Amino acid sequence: MPSSPSSCEVSVHGLTKRFGHRPAVDDLTFTVDPGQITGFLGPNGAGKTTTLRMLLGLVRPTAGAALIGGYRYEDLEAPSHMVGALLEANGFHPGRSGRDHLRTYAAGTGVSDGRIDEILEAVGLTQAARQHVRGYSLGMRQRLGVASALLTDPPVLICDEPTNGLDPEGIRWLRWLLRERAARGHTVLVSSHLLAEMQQLVDSVVIINRGRLVYDGAVNAIGMSSVRVTSRDAAALQAAVMAEGGTQTRIESVDDTTLRVHGVSADTIGVLALRAGIVVTQLVTESSNLEQLFFSLTAAENEPAA
Amino acid sequence: MTAALRIELRKLTTTRTWWALALAAVAVAVLVTVLTVAGSDASEHPPLDIFTGALIGGVQTAYMLTAIAGISSVAGEYRHRTATASYLAVPHRGRLLTAKLLVLAGYGLVVGVVVVGICSAIAAPWLASRDLLNGTLSASGVARAVIGGTAAIAVMTAVGVAVGALLRSQIVAVGALLIYLFAIEQTINSISLTRPVYPYLPGGAVQALAFSGHRAFGSPTGAELLNPWLAALLLVGYAVVITAIALRTSVRRDVS
Numbered sequence: 294m295p296s297s298p299s300s301c302e303v304s305v306h307g308l309t310k311r312f313g314h315r316p317a318v319d320d321l322t323f324t325v326d327p328g329q330i331t332g333f334l335g336p337n338g339a340g341k342t343t344t345l346r347m348l349l350g351l352v353r354p355t356a357g358a359a360l361i362g363g364y365r366y367e368d369l370e371a372p373s374h375m376v377g378a379l380l381e382a383n384g385f386h387p388g389r390s391g392r393d394h395l396r397t398y399a400a401g402t403g404v405s406d407g408r409i410d411e412i413l414e415a416v417g418l419t420q421a422a423r424q425h426v427r428g429y430s431l432g433m434r435q436r437l438g439v440a441s442a443l444l445t446d447p448p449v450l451i452c453d454e455p456t457n458g459l460d461p462e463g464i465r466w467l468r469w470l471l472r473e474r475a476a477r478g479h480t481v482l483v484s485s486h487l488l489a490e491m492q493q494l495v496d497s498v499v500i501i502n503r504g505r506l507v508y509d510g511a512v513n514a515i516g517m518s519s520v521r522v523t524s525r526d527a528a529a530l531q532a533a534v535m536a537e538g539g540t541q542t543r544i545e546s547v548d549d550t551t552l553r554v555h556g557v558s559a560d561t562i563g564v565l566a567l568r569a570g571i572v573v574t575q576l577v578t579e580s581s582n583l584e585q586l587f588f589s590l591t592a593a594e595n596e597p598a599a
Numbered sequence: 600m601t602a603a604l605r606i607e608l609r610k611l612t613t614t615r616t617w618w619a620l621a622l623a624a625v626a627v628a629v630l631v632t633v634l635t636v637a638g639s640d641a642s643e644h645p646p647l648d649i650f651t652g653a654l655i656g657g658v659q660t661a662y663m664l665t666a667i668a669g670i671s672s673v674a675g676e677y678r679h680r681t682a683t684a685s686y687l688a689v690p691h692r693g694r695l696l697t698a699k700l701l702v703l704a705g706y707g708l709v710v711g712v713v714v715v716g717i718c719s720a721i722a723a724p725w726l727a728s729r730d731l732l733n734g735t736l737s738a739s740g741v742a743r744a745v746i747g748g749t750a751a752i753a754v755m756t757a758v759g760v761a762v763g764a765l766l767r768s769q770i771v772a773v774g775a776l777l778i779y780l781f782a783i784e785q786t787i788n789s790i791s792l793t794r795p796v797y798p799y800l801p802g803g804a805v806q807a808l809a810f811s812g813h814r815a816f817g818s819p820t821g822a823e824l825l826n827p828w829l830a831a832l833l834l835v836g837y838a839v840v841i842t843a844i845a846l847r848t849s850v851r852r853d854v855s
Contacts, residue, residue: 366690376687386610386681398606
């Protein structure tokens with residue numbers, strides 16, 4: 294029964310996809326809320342693309358459901374008005390102009406040619422609008438992909454590795470665009486394997502590995518930064534920091550002399566060390582926590598079986 | 600459905616492929632008709648058969664090319680990876696394929712009108728001037744050749760859509776079509792044991808649809824052709840059955 298959903302929530306319930314006997318996506322469950330950017334992370338081959346394609350009705354799930362606003366993509370009354378998709382494998386006919394590509398697929402949506410020229414201007418393709426896609430660079434194709442995803446200004450945006458092929462300026466522009474949409478209350482789901490890039494962009498993350506969910510939550514909850522501190526007496530420093538730190542404080546030993554401290558600032562650690570009379574030889578704030586989390590969550594499983 | 604039809608129609612009007620194939624269909628059909636008329640001989644056939652014989656070659660080459668257009672309308676989507684965009688715009692795959700069948704049949708109809716119109720306009724006066732028609736060409740016979748020939752091109756374009764959907768690979772589908780039309784059907788029609796099957800094959804049905812002779816061309820003792828209405832139904836049936844099989848097999852498959 295085709296329906297127009299009232300909410301823009303994207304959700305996946307017990308989603309499973311097997312190719313032969315190999316599960317590409319294995320009993321995956323998570324929810325993506327509107328009003329923020331959600332990163333969908335995992336190593337290559339983790340099942341990200343397959344999951345996104347199941348959300349868009351392009352790949353049929355073996356089990357479970359992939360829903361947009363509570364409905365399967367093919368049951369949405371006006372899917373093009375509800376969901377914008379920017380996918381890696383989205384192709385263009387080489388002998389069709391960029392403008393005609395948009396006009397073709399928008400033919401059923403009631404989008405005017407004026408709006409098409411507007412979006413082409415917004416993605417910087419006005420000059421090339423009437424040229425055949427055959428002559429487009431990878432970056433131009435990616436911009437045309439963005440234009441088709443945003444043409445109807447849909448409340449849900451699904452992007453698979455969207456920064457591939459974009460130059461640094463294009464990546465900055467895309468980031469700005471995704472933030473602006475999230476700020477307007479839209480749902481934005483972005484997959485990537487580039488963690489450093491994601492850290493600056495996303496509000497929350499869903500991390501999968503080998504088709505299974507390994508983390509689902511806000512980036513803040515992970516702790517955006519940690520402090521790496523090396524001292525002559527790591528044990529004493531650890532005791533001093535733990536004595537002062539709150540419930541959020543967590544300390545890992547990197548080696549005999551080095552600690553990684555979560556939940557306490559470098560400034561506070563410096564003060565605590567001075568007070569305890571401990572010599573500190575290195576004190577660095579690390580901001581690549583998403584990456585650390587990612588590897589600590591996925592590394593164990595990726596160890597080759599002995 | 601309206602949206603799906605609009606999208607398919609615009610796919611056709613925004614690339615040159617379709618114009619090129621239509622133009623090629625007309626050019627080759629005219630060439631074949633001219634060669635057939637030039638080589639016609641009064642002793643061979645009754646007058647109407649000479650006229651329809653001149654037309655049939657043109658119609659057969661035309662529907663070969665429009666069937667390739669039909670194949671490309673589906674297989675080309677997989678080749679250029681536009682299938683993703685198409686299914687995102689029209690997620691219901693049966694609806695998308697139905698729209699393609701209708702739009703491409705319409706395209707075949709337009710090409711058919713042009714091909715049959717031009718070929719008749721060349722063949723009839725030329726044959727008359729050479730006294731080959733002998734004033735016996737009946738209006739109903741001409742009308743049937745013109746309408747039937749046009750309908751045949753339209754339906755065979757739709758059959759091409761169905762074959763493209765079933766096989767998904769443009770090269771495989773075009774190859775299969777050409778081998779079938781040039782080798783398999785001709786062989787079946789030329790072997791006396793298999794000849795009775797020929798009227799039920801697409802090529803035989805097209806002849807029955809368009810031409811007043813009771814026997815198939817291509818052999819002196821051709822098989823008896825079907826009633827034209829039955830032939831039309833059979834051709835539509837081919838398109839529908841192949842499409843139904845495609846919808847349950849290849850079209851259902853994941854798009855990645």
